[in-house]
Amino acid sequence: MKVGIIGFGRLGKLLTKNLSKDATTICYDINISKEEVESLGSKVGTLEEVCKSTILILCVPISAIESIADQIAPLVSKETLVVDVCSVKIHPMKILEEKLPQDTQILGTHPMFGPDSAAKSLYGCKIVLCQQRVSDERYRNIKGYLESHGLKVIEATADEHDQQIANTLILTHTIGRTLMEMNATEMEIDTKGYRRLLKILETVENDSVQLFKDMNKYNPHAKNMRTSLSSALEETLASVQS
Numbered sequence: 001m002k003v004g005i006i007g008f009g010r011l012g013k014l015l016t017k018n019l020s021k022d023a024t025t026i027c028y029d030i031n032i033s034k035e036e037v038e039s040l041g042s043k044v045g046t047l048e049e050v051c052k053s054t055i056l057i058l059c060v061p062i063s064a065i066e067s068i069a070d071q072i073a074p075l076v077s078k079e080t081l082v083v084d085v086c087s088v089k090i091h092p093m094k095i096l097e098e099k100l101p102q103d104t105q106i107l108g109t110h111p112m113f114g115p116d117s118a119a120k121s122l123y124g125c126k127i128v129l130c131q132q133r134v135s136d137e138r139y140r141n142i143k144g145y146l147e148s149h150g151l152k153v154i155e156a157t158a159d160e161h162d163q164q165i166a167n168t169l170i171l172t173h174t175i176g177r178t179l180m181e182m183n184a185t186e187m188e189i190d191t192k193g194y195r196r197l198l199k200i201l202e203t204v205e206n207d208s209v210q211l212f213k214d215m216n217k218y219n220p221h222a223k224n225m226r227t228s229l230s231s232a233l234e235e236t237l238a239s240v241q242s
């Protein structure tokens, strides 16, 4: 089995490192270091070459999915299963369904881990699968592979995913970015609770502003979460002023 990976950013590197232990992998990005790819057990390929893989994983920013779909549409073979790993699910799956040839299979996934939370191992990490345009057999094989590596598979529709992730991941990143904006840092006189609050930064501060903007922009449930967060904060602040 050959796995192609488009996008050699933070998540692309993590997936390359882990998948290369079990499969032949091939990576493509506009700017890519041959040495770094090879150090992870993979090799660099052209866009045409990665598109011929059995499984093609798109590790690109959410806002780049549309242009990547346009680029790969004429190149993917009928046998290729295209997998997206975006932090939102309705948007990329809709785009891929519209843009890719009808007989190309598509699997929506959201690995709920990254280089910070899964630096040592993927064991026990969660991944969401949205079985929308993929055969039962392929879906079962992928689910089995993930579970055999200790991953906890959560099956959901794209809408269920986006609703819950708005109130979990996006809320966390919003609070984390707010703490960063306040320059919150360890102090001599602080508490265990405060240190626990700062822990949020460990999974947020290394992620790009682009990811934060995209996860908000492309999740139709994010606005509701932001509205309830902001009114809850107002209520809380108002309660100490009265």
Ligand SMILES: O=C(O)C(=O)C[C@]1(C(=O)O)C=C[C@@H](O)C=C1
Pocket (backbone or CB within 6 Å): 086, 087, 111, 112, 113, 114, 115, 116, 117, 118, 169, 203, 204, 207
């Ligand atoms: O572990 C990390 O590096 C992450 O930032 C992963 C993280 C998170 O914030 O927990 C970030 C984006 C995702 O789509 C899922 C998980």
